[in-house]
Amino acid sequence: MSTGTVAKPSAAPKGTGRRKLTWPWILLIVAAGLVLFSLVRVVSGADDLTSVGQVSGALRLAVPIGLAGLGGLWAERAGVVNIGLEGMMILGTWFGAWAGYQWGPWVGVLFGLLGGALGGLLHAIITVTFNVNHIVSGVAINILAAGFTMYLSNFTFGEAEGGSSKQSPRIDPITDITIPGLSEWLADLQQKHWFLISDVAGILGGLVTNLSLLTVVAILLVPATWWVLWRTAFGLRLRSCGENPVAAESLGVNVYKYKYIAVTMSGALAGLGGAFLAIVATGIYQEGQTGGRGYIGLAAMIFGNWMPGGMALGAGLFGFTDSLKIRGGAENVHALLLLVAILLVLAAAWQLYKKKYVPAVIAAVFAVGFFLWYALTDQVPSQFVDAAPYITTLLVLALSAQRLRMPKADGLPYRKGQGK
Amino acid sequence: GKSSSEGGSASTSDSKATKAAIAYDIGGRGDQSFNDAAYAGLKKAEDELDVDGSEAEPSSGEGDADKVQRLTSLARAGNNPVIGVGFAYAPAIKKVAAQFPDTTFGIIDDTSVTGKNIANMVFNEEQGSYLAGVAAAKASKTGTVGFIGGVEVPLIKKFEAGFAQGVKDTNPKAKVLTQYLTQPPNFDGFAKPDLGKAAAEGQLDKGADVIYAAAGLAGSGSIEAASKAGKWAIGVDSDQYNQAGLAEYKDSILTSVTKDVSDSVYNLIKSVKDGKPQTGEVRYGLATDGVALADSNPKYKSMTDLIAAVDQAKKDIIDGKITVKTAP
Amino acid sequence: MELHGITKRFPGVVANKDIAITVRKGTVHALIGENGAGKSTLMKILYGMQKPDEGTIAIDGEQVTFASPGDAIARGIGMVHQHFMLADNLTVLENVVLGGEKLYGIGAKARRKIQEISDAYGLGVRPDVLVEDLGVADRQRVEILKVLYRGAKILILDEPTAVLVPQEVDALFDNLRELKAEGLTVIFISHKLGEVLKVADDITVIRRGTTVGTADPKTATTKQLAELMVGSELPSPETRESTVTDVAMLRVENLTLLEGGATGAPLTTAAPADPSSTTVVQEVAAGRKLLDDISLTIHKGEILGIAGVEGNGQTELIEALMGMASPDAGVITLDGEDISRVSVRKRREGGIGYIPEDRHRHGLLLEAPLWENRILGHVTEEPNSRRGILDPKAARKDTERIVREYDVRTPGIDVTAASLSGGNQQKLIVGREMSHNPKFLIAAHPTRGVDVGAQAQIWDAIRDARREGLAVLLISADLDELIGLSDTLRVMYRGKLVADADPATITPEELGSAMTGAASGHLEGTEQSEDGDAR
Amino acid sequence: MKKIDKDKLIIGAAGPVLALVSSFVLTMLVLLATGLDPIEPIRLMIENAEYADIQVLIVNQTGIFYLAALAVAIGFRMNLFNIGVDGQYRLAAMISAVVGASVELPGPLHILLIVVVAILTGAFWAGIAGILKTTRGVSEVVSTIMLNAIATSLIAWLILPANFGVQPEGSNDLTTGEIAESGWFPGIDMGQGNGEIYGFTFVALALGVVYWFVLNRTRFGFDLRATGESESAAQASGVDAKKMILTSMLISGGLAGLSGMPTLLGDTHTYSLSFPVGVGFTAITIALLGRNNPVGILFAALLFAFLEKASSNLDVAGYPKEITQIMQGIIVIAVVVSYELVRRYGTRRQQQKVGEELAAGGAIKTDKEVSA
Numbered sequence A: 001m002s003t004g005t006v007a008k009p010s011a012a013p014k015g016t017g018r019r020k021l022t023w024p025w026i027l028l029i030v031a032a033g034l035v036l037f038s039l040v041r042v043v044s045g046a047d048d049l050t051s052v053g054q055v056s057g058a059l060r061l062a063v064p065i066g067l068a069g070l071g072g073l074w075a076e077r078a079g080v081v082n083i084g085l086e087g088m089m090i091l092g093t094w095f096g097a098w099a100g101y102q103w104g105p106w107v108g109v110l111f112g113l114l115g116g117a118l119g120g121l122l123h124a125i126i127t128v129t130f131n132v133n134h135i136v137s138g139v140a141i142n143i144l145a146a147g148f149t150m151y152l153s154n155f156t157f158g159e160a161e162g163g164s165s166k167q168s169p170r171i172d173p174i175t176d177i178t179i180p181g182l183s184e185w186l187a188d189l190q191q192k193h194w195f196l197i198s199d200v201a202g203i204l205g206g207l208v209t210n211l212s213l214l215t216v217v218a219i220l221l222v223p224a225t226w227w228v229l230w231r232t233a234f235g236l237r238l239r240s241c242g243e244n245p246v247a248a249e250s251l252g253v254n255v256y257k258y259k260y261i262a263v264t265m266s267g268a269l270a271g272l273g274g275a276f277l278a279i280v281a282t283g284i285y286q287e288g289q290t291g292g293r294g295y296i297g298l299a300a301m302i303f304g305n306w307m308p309g310g311m312a313l314g315a316g317l318f319g320f321t322d323s324l325k326i327r328g329g330a331e332n333v334h335a336l337l338l339l340v341a342i343l344l345v346l347a348a349a350w351q352l353y354k355k356k357y358v359p360a361v362i363a364a365v366f367a368v369g370f371f372l373w374y375a376l377t378d379q380v381p382s383q384f385v386d387a388a389p390y391i392t393t394l395l396v397l398a399l400s401a402q403r404l405r406m407p408k409a410d411g412l413p414y415r416k417g418q419g420k
Numbered sequence B: 001g002k003s004s005s006e007g008g009s010a011s012t013s014d015s016k017a018t019k020a021a022i023a024y025d026i027g028g029r030g031d032q033s034f035n036d037a038a039y040a041g042l043k044k045a046e047d048e049l050d051v052d053g054s055e056a057e058p059s060s061g062e063g064d065a066d067k068v069q070r071l072t073s074l075a076r077a078g079n080n081p082v083i084g085v086g087f088a089y090a091p092a093i094k095k096v097a098a099q100f101p102d103t104t105f106g107i108i109d110d111t112s113v114t115g116k117n118i119a120n121m122v123f124n125e126e127q128g129s130y131l132a133g134v135a136a137a138k139a140s141k142t143g144t145v146g147f148i149g150g151v152e153v154p155l156i157k158k159f160e161a162g163f164a165q166g167v168k169d170t171n172p173k174a175k176v177l178t179q180y181l182t183q184p185p186n187f188d189g190f191a192k193p194d195l196g197k198a199a200a201e202g203q204l205d206k207g208a209d210v211i212y213a214a215a216g217l218a219g220s221g222s223i224e225a226a227s228k229a230g231k232w233a234i235g236v237d238s239d240q241y242n243q244a245g246l247a248e249y250k251d252s253i254l255t256s257v258t259k260d261v262s263d264s265v266y267n268l269i270k271s272v273k274d275g276k277p278q279t280g281e282v283r284y285g286l287a288t289d290g291v292a293l294a295d296s297n298p299k300y301k302s303m304t305d306l307i308a309a310v311d312q313a314k315k316d317i318i319d320g321k322i323t324v325k326t327a328p
Numbered sequence C: 001m002e003l004h005g006i007t008k009r010f011p012g013v014v015a016n017k018d019i020a021i022t023v024r025k026g027t028v029h030a031l032i033g034e035n036g037a038g039k040s041t042l043m044k045i046l047y048g049m050q051k052p053d054e055g056t057i058a059i060d061g062e063q064v065t066f067a068s069p070g071d072a073i074a075r076g077i078g079m080v081h082q083h084f085m086l087a088d089n090l091t092v093l094e095n096v097v098l099g100g101e102k103l104y105g106i107g108a109k110a111r112r113k114i115q116e117i118s119d120a121y122g123l124g125v126r127p128d129v130l131v132e133d134l135g136v137a138d139r140q141r142v143e144i145l146k147v148l149y150r151g152a153k154i155l156i157l158d159e160p161t162a163v164l165v166p167q168e169v170d171a172l173f174d175n176l177r178e179l180k181a182e183g184l185t186v187i188f189i190s191h192k193l194g195e196v197l198k199v200a201d202d203i204t205v206i207r208r209g210t211t212v213g214t215a216d217p218k219t220a221t222t223k224q225l226a227e228l229m230v231g232s233e234l235p236s237p238e239t240r241e242s243t244v245t246d247v248a249m250l251r252v253e254n255l256t257l258l259e260g261g262a263t264g265a266p267l268t269t270a271a272p273a274d275p276s277s278t279t280v281v282q283e284v285a286a287g288r289k290l291l292d293d294i295s296l297t298i299h300k301g302e303i304l305g306i307a308g309v310e311g312n313g314q315t316e317l318i319e320a321l322m323g324m325a326s327p328d329a330g331v332i333t334l335d336g337e338d339i340s341r342v343s344v345r346k347r348r349e350g351g352i353g354y355i356p357e358d359r360h361r362h363g364l365l366l367e368a369p370l371w372e373n374r375i376l377g378h379v380t381e382e383p384n385s386r387r388g389i390l391d392p393k394a395a396r397k398d399t400e401r402i403v404r405e406y407d408v409r410t411p412g413i414d415v416t417a418a419s420l421s422g423g424n425q426q427k428l429i430v431g432r433e434m435s436h437n438p439k440f441l442i443a444a445h446p447t448r449g450v451d452v453g454a455q456a457q458i459w460d461a462i463r464d465a466r467r468e469g470l471a472v473l474l475i476s477a478d479l480d481e482l483i484g485l486s487d488t489l490r491v492m493y494r495g496k497l498v499a500d501a502d503p504a505t506i507t508p509e510e511l512g513s514a515m516t517g518a519a520s521g522h523l524e525g526t527e528q529s530e531d532g533d534a535r
Numbered sequence D: 001m002k003k004i005d006k007d008k009l010i011i012g013a014a015g016p017v018l019a020l021v022s023s024f025v026l027t028m029l030v031l032l033a034t035g036l037d038p039i040e041p042i043r044l045m046i047e048n049a050e051y052a053d054i055q056v057l058i059v060n061q062t063g064i065f066y067l068a069a070l071a072v073a074i075g076f077r078m079n080l081f082n083i084g085v086d087g088q089y090r091l092a093a094m095i096s097a098v099v100g101a102s103v104e105l106p107g108p109l110h111i112l113l114i115v116v117v118a119i120l121t122g123a124f125w126a127g128i129a130g131i132l133k134t135t136r137g138v139s140e141v142v143s144t145i146m147l148n149a150i151a152t153s154l155i156a157w158l159i160l161p162a163n164f165g166v167q168p169e170g171s172n173d174l175t176t177g178e179i180a181e182s183g184w185f186p187g188i189d190m191g192q193g194n195g196e197i198y199g200f201t202f203v204a205l206a207l208g209v210v211y212w213f214v215l216n217r218t219r220f221g222f223d224l225r226a227t228g229e230s231e232s233a234a235q236a237s238g239v240d241a242k243k244m245i246l247t248s249m250l251i252s253g254g255l256a257g258l259s260g261m262p263t264l265l266g267d268t269h270t271y272s273l274s275f276p277v278g279v280g281f282t283a284i285t286i287a288l289l290g291r292n293n294p295v296g297i298l299f300a301a302l303l304f305a306f307l308e309k310a311s312s313n314l315d316v317a318g319y320p321k322e323i324t325q326i327m328q329g330i331i332v333i334a335v336v337v338s339y340e341l342v343r344r345y346g347t348r349r350q351q352q353k354v355g356e357e358l359a360a361g362g363a364i365k366t367d368k369e370v371s372a
């Protein structure tokens, strides 16, 4: 190892019994969550919690994170840690905008993909061919991508009409689709603020209102990734490179090839996330536009246990809280306090049931704390509102039992013909 | 040892032409906001006063020491005045101004450092915002208006305070929704239109029908959202009705609270060139039109009731009948 | 199939030198030779995983060159590697179809095919379990299935029996005979000469990279083979006179460890992917007893051997004794002191020595120099440190002593542990552990994968220490070693000590039947103890 | 023996040389491709770095980077990825500034108090990630990313005038109030307005020595390195991995907390909205570039400080400053790739030697065998 620092996210405790989440269970959990949410909304009166606007906003904020996370997933499933997602996203924003303002948004999307893929390819060359520590390479790519795009902006956007050295001219928007009738009907229903029904209507409404075509593409990429990686021969080979490349090699799989494909694809997806930011979310390229979303995407992927569905859940959670806070945080986040209090009560009850008294008491104390905070105030200070997505993520991670399992050869160096 | 500006071409400062310099705040030139406004002032001075202008950009994550070095280097190169764009330059100017008594230093948005050769160019943003509040309260049908601040710093809170006061004084029952986009030192809130848009959408959903965004570039997202919803937006800093990038939404831009940074820079340079350098606090308020409410939108002009109320408020403020708070 | 003039050089080592072998179609051809003789390398060449520097390969008279295993597979060659080549986190099905997806897809058709093959050869493989949950023998079968699935005509088995008990070996051999009857050719590598004689049609011996001879299994004896392999007589692990005292050194009472207990909390890194490190837990259900009421006593000067198929709790027993896992019940007493709740470090300081079963995972810092490896595990003890401060000078000096006394072949003490061969790594570990005069030594597979010469040295070291009153817990898959070295024998099965035996009279086969759960209680010499209540 | 030394020397020198040459060439190519003079910017930077005031800036920045990079490196040495150094650094600077401004103590005590508070705050913030990891298995990568953002919010709240902040009359800045002069760390004035070298820079260097000593000469350091190299082996050797994770996280956080001290005690004497940020992220690169080695990190920190400070006049001369960031990226890649190439060569050499030794040791008599 060149630097002795393959840092890897935590591995699951050995021998934890895996209980697979089956569909009925998932649906049940989702339903329970919804009821809880609805309850909190009705009690707190924060009707924005599940409004159409809130959900569609959440989606818009979640997409770039989710695309970055998906990118991370491709790379890490093939055994390459990709902390360079941020850089690849930056390339996506820049290339996407550069092509987008000149030749239209869809060409921009294509170039965003290509720009990100370029970053991915570089990462592949450094980590796969030269076997350099993956984190070093990723960090270097982040610096390089940021520097490179800032530098190039001076020569491109800086001279373009309506642009500056820090931002691109405006890009034509991509068509938004709103399903006529349905959208309004759901919005109306949501406006009634009925228990549960309005919530479901709001969520569904958010998913069909002002939906950019690129958002649709991004959402479809999640099941598509799952299908490709878990249901095709190509995917099996790719995953085998992340689990045991030597075994794959011994069966005639060209490990280098799959790693190259995976990491390039990873970059392309992150680049698409960047292009989304520039073209759909903002309409222009701006320096520093990604604002660490690549890292958050990586976090979402770890959160989701290296699985597309879990990753999407992580990105969604983040987008949701992010949207909550930006759309009138003081009130919305205040309602979240109640939710947290209830969840903590449930956690305490569960620990009690499992006869783990100390954690139960701790959870209960926190529950009371949060409840008091909720009851005694009307608003959460805006500073804390800002932290809501991050605190939520931490809380969810800390409360959910950690059964994360990264691909076994993730981040480890591999050289052809040197396996034992 | 030598200092960076003693040697080299820079030290040949014997030419008669006035040299002026501005040192930018984070973001630098091209931010289409604060820094660009300062640049516009410099540019105007170059064009009209035959001044030799130079600019210097900060690097990200730098400290006071770097700013001291930058200002020193600019001053040594013979620039006069040297203008620090933004309050972050205050500690640096305090140090450097003492060393260069013959050079005038300008600082925008700060009066905490003072000196014979320091010009503190400050704006009564709260006064302009008060007028915006009056206009918003008058224009609102729902009685709910929104304020969006880019980053929650005292400077932007001045905007909030003035706006809220203006609204309440006009319509005591009106509700002001307030939303800040980010917390310092995360200055994304001045730069990310998507955040401004999301925040505006949230406020619109809560019934706001006039939205005032003091959020730099992010404000364009708020304007977009308000326009799409068929509601009013109020712009900031420059007259956003005439801004090319926002032409699509101009009809929805009720008015803008202008803050004439560009003129303040120009004025300082001119004063130095004229041999009567400004010093001490140079305040730009309603009285001098340093801050003002734009009236380019024909629809705005047609609201006579509203204009009357705004003009009355303006008069009251200038006369001192109304004092506008600077903190919410 | 014919191999001709194969030469393969690695940096500094000639692994194969002008090797020539002819394998007849439809036979089992055994390849024997000591550690590092070059057997695996030769087979990897035949399998396309490595390219020969010189030499030719001909199959059915036709000359071939393989650029990758893919080419070899296409020519009908299949290989079961010495170290398992399985991805733990994939299912059996996925592991089998990987690389051969074109044959039957990756779905239902493939599943049916696997079931078909499994039934045909009685492999009993379940396609949808995770490999992680399989025991070693099952993994072995998956490996064989992988090869059969691809329709291999030539089967290479590199030390397939190293981890199997005699009964499992017999089952494997039955399979091999069946395969042979179907016209398949098998190349079989083993260190166990008895097995070789049992199953092979031809034998080729390799020493130091070259073929040194062939033998006819019908006439040759193991002794002859051994001499051919090594060039001298084989050492035997016999202990000679007993040194057992009646002073109890280690006493374990009612030790119980439940699944999902305090073992390995979630930590910094995942263990390096090493499929050969088989901490196998068979079909673990939450709360299952990994160690079930274990009681044993080891006296000063006694070697207690534990026999058992891997994955029956030996690893957990070691972890519990070392303090790496905290047991759910039971008391461990070392030299009269209760150490049940004492940390690993304190136990080590208190005189427990540890030769781990997996030296790469538990015994060495592969990328660190030898002298730092000498410190590992004894960092708080003399001469490595004094009052919290390391003493590199003393440690280096002592490392040099160990290198000398234990004949560790190395150019110096500053090279990394990774650059030593397995046998030399093991000698270093033994030397290190012995240097702190342990009262009690845990020796897990102390000679696994180790050269015969080094094997003898390690045995000597253990015997010498035993004479001076060392108590030893010996765990080994090599039943000859176990029987030869131990003073007392116990058999472990599903976390329980189910049987005991007298090493003087017991045979490997009898031991093997107890290891598979077929016999229990006190195993009496030659008379079969089938009356023991089979659980 | 002499031969080995020569080998080592050549191999040791080959890496940096290869890296320097290739990054230089690549940077020139980028400049050429955009139609700029390829040499001039580099010449300008070198010239700029000859001035005393720039040198002071470089030295001071090196100290800051060095501390933060040590914080990152100590985590890396045991495979912990503390992305949260930036948050720890900011929070520690803020809290210690508050404490420092609110007390009056005699000189050394005052400084000591501030420093201790900074260490504790940084350690506390990193410790949250450590606790979450050891008790709940939350990946420190995720938790430190989150904690960075949470630190931002927490600071924004704490610095409100209603809480612990101060808004100086006439200023739009928020500060924590000025620390009395007894709490200023004396520096070395370089005269002629060239600025001061922060006294804390020397503390940073001393800590580099301590870092080396602790890691290489103490039991604790050995355990830490062992855990980083092989967690399983370390555990078997008696290291309590959980305790180790927590301890190193605390140390890392403490060092991160210290990295705000040069600026706070030597320059600003207050924490304000314009306190430098992003140090912790640059530090990750520096630690990786310096290969977590105290001397390597020093050079890497110096290099990065040079690139940042010496480029200050590039924009005035008409060259985009961003070129330095491109150079940073290229240098990191060039360095690690060339180190890897050299390492491969070196490993091959070493194995060759081991092989020769083996061949010499185990006398082979292959050819005299008989076949049965």
Ligand SMILES: Nc1ncnc2c1ncn2[C@@H]1O[C@H](COP(=O)(O)OP(=O)(O)OP(=O)(O)O)[C@@H](O)[C@H]1O
Binding pocket: A417, A418, A419, A420, C035, C036, C037, C418, C419, C420, C421, C422, C423, C424, C449, C450, C451, D351, D354
């Ligand atoms: N993947 C590899 N890359 C480089 N060198 C290797 C590799 N695998 C093995 N070696 C070299 O081969 C030598 C022996 O390796 P290995 O441990 O496989 O030996 P062995 O034949 O099993 O030895 P022993 O007989 O002692 O068990 C070592 O010197 C090692 O450096």
Ligand SMILES: Nc1ncnc2c1ncn2[C@@H]1O[C@H](COP(=O)(O)OP(=O)(O)OP(=O)(O)O)[C@@H](O)[C@H]1O
Binding pocket: A417, A418, C010, C011, C013, C014, C015, C033, C034, C035, C036, C037, C038, C039, C040, C041, C042, C082, C421, C449
């Ligand atoms: N990848 C490699 N790189 C360098 N040397 C190697 C490599 N693989 C094997 N060797 C060397 O080749 C020699 C032969 O190794 P090989 O694995 O073929 O032995 P073997 O006969 O299979 O031994 P064992 O009985 O231990 O399996 C080893 O001593 C080792 O030094």
Ligand SMILES: [Mg+2]
Binding pocket: C039, C040, C041, C082, C158
């Ligand atoms: Mg072998």
Ligand SMILES: [Mg+2]
Binding pocket: C035, C036, C422, C449, C450
């Ligand atoms: Mg071996």
